[in-house]
Amino acid sequence: MARAQRLASRFETLSVSAAKLRQNLTLAFYRSPFGRGLWRGANEPTLFDYPNALRPGHGLRGESWLAGDYSLPGGVMRAPGQSPFEIIPPTTQWRNSLHSFDWLPDLLAVANGGGHQAVRAAILHWALAAYVHQRATMRPALVGRRLMRWAQALSEVRSGFDGQALAAIHTSFSTQTRWLEKLATQCDDGIDRLHAALGLTLAACALPQQGQMLRYGMDLLSR
Template identity: 45%
Template structure:
């Protein structure tokens, strides 16, 4: 038996073991680290119609989200220290945006556009909470709901940043 036959046999053995491992173990591993949604829920709460009263409160600096109520008039909520993780998750997923959009006033639309642009500008990849799979999914759903109303208000450069 020639040494090239031994090398070929070794390579085939490694190949078949790797293929077996990929077929048996890889399908059982979750690709994303987020929690799985409940099987009975098909419509996310973040896409429900907004509440104008909550939108007005948000514009006045009452950043009430699940987990806490933060009063900071005149401050950008993304610059505030989050009181807890649940509040930070709701902020990062833009669960509050539909309440601002429902107002449909120039001030509300400007604040909504500016919030999205601030998030794009100042949120880094090192912010692990902002890039968790369930947060990204919720943020994209909310943005897909809000952007048809906000895109006409954006400049070409801002549209390129968002899209």
């Protein structure tokens, strides 16, 4: 009996290790030159829309952010005059909070005080930088949260971009969405997979002629 229990325990450990290995190999494959060809492609104009009722934000926090208080879960950071993306992240949690763009609603709440301008600058900076090639900023759950916030923000601030900037944002949004479509199921069960599924579903709503992707996102949500 004891031997059977030990064997069962070892089998369970091996199963978990194999699942983690498969997850890491899948992530590595889609980040490789060959794998990237499966989620890169032509980029269509993106229809950014988001329900008004789902746009909560805190104006005072937004004003603090504009003043250089970049405190987020994982760290208290103050750097007036600097972009938050120029700061060395104090913790992994702070870095994830920054690149998830969870703080965008607070800036949107400061519409007449430079908030919208700061939102446009942050999104454009991310779209033009090489973050899509960095493993830390392209975790599926993190991508899902970022796409949700971008869709929310761009429905309000899109008109402030010129054509070249908007094209770069469309490209980044489409690229991230295709990446998420490939990797959403690689998230662990729980809140991370929920964020990935939500992000994919909302992104598919923003992109034209993506009914199949939308159905896939909704299927992930229903599991």
